[in-house]
Amino acid sequence: MTRTTPSPERARLAAALRDLRARTGLSMVGLAERTAFSKSSWERYLNGKSVPPRDAVRELCRLASEPEGRCLALWEIAESQWSGRAAPALRTDTPAQAPSAAPGPIPPEASAPAARDDTHAGRRGAAVAVLASVCAVVVGGVAMTLFLVLGQDAPRLSPSASPSATGPRCRGAACEGRNPMDMKCGIGPQTLASHRTASGAMLELRHSETCGTSWARMWDTRIGDRLEVTADGRPRSAEVEDEADAEAYVYTPMTTTGSGTVVRACFRRASDGKEECFESRVR
Structure with missing residues (x-):
């Protein structure tokens, strides 16, 4: 369900990209x-069916003469939700709230007239619960966006500092x-090198100075494609297992690297x- 219906994060990004495309006056072919x-890739990106590569967002911003900051912030949020699979608790908490509000609007099968007051009270309670949930989502989205927009220029944590709630969950x-998205090492990494394969798949070598690790990722792939990253003889690999993987980013586990x-x-x-x-060398 989450793959066919765009999440709020993907929907916001797709809406921003559609606005940029309209400003360029270009068709999908253009x-x-x-x-x-x-x-076909642009159709998926603009409809929110998949998260575009970072370079696609940057190219569209360039064509529309739009500063990259806002769209890249939306992209970071959408990518973390889409390919992070990193915080299942965040995705399961929201649906879990629905059953608690559902009994309110359902009238009793054979209740006395006095039961109407209970039903109206249940509806009011459900409305309050829904409103509170919406407010929480909005506030959380704004907070995350501010973090991504403003926090990128903040001083890096020293290696001796312990991971914070918003920072990486591991170092060295x-x-x-470990998965770079699970460990929050995938926020603001450095791209060491990019490569387009003969089959059209895109590959990137990524490095997080804060975490002291590197990994690789691939997209525009096919089921069964495999990617392996090696540093100092330690291989880490990932494989495209299904259609969902083929339409998203697939990451290798991290390996420890340094300058x-x-x-x-x-x-x-x-x-x-x-x-x-x-290959590339960590700078």
């Missing part, structure tokens, strides 16, 4: 001709083999098993 992304060796470490990524196509590799 966008495909002026960017590195296909017509403690991150080895000067050479990070290598190898992509193996499911169609013929051929492998393409590229």
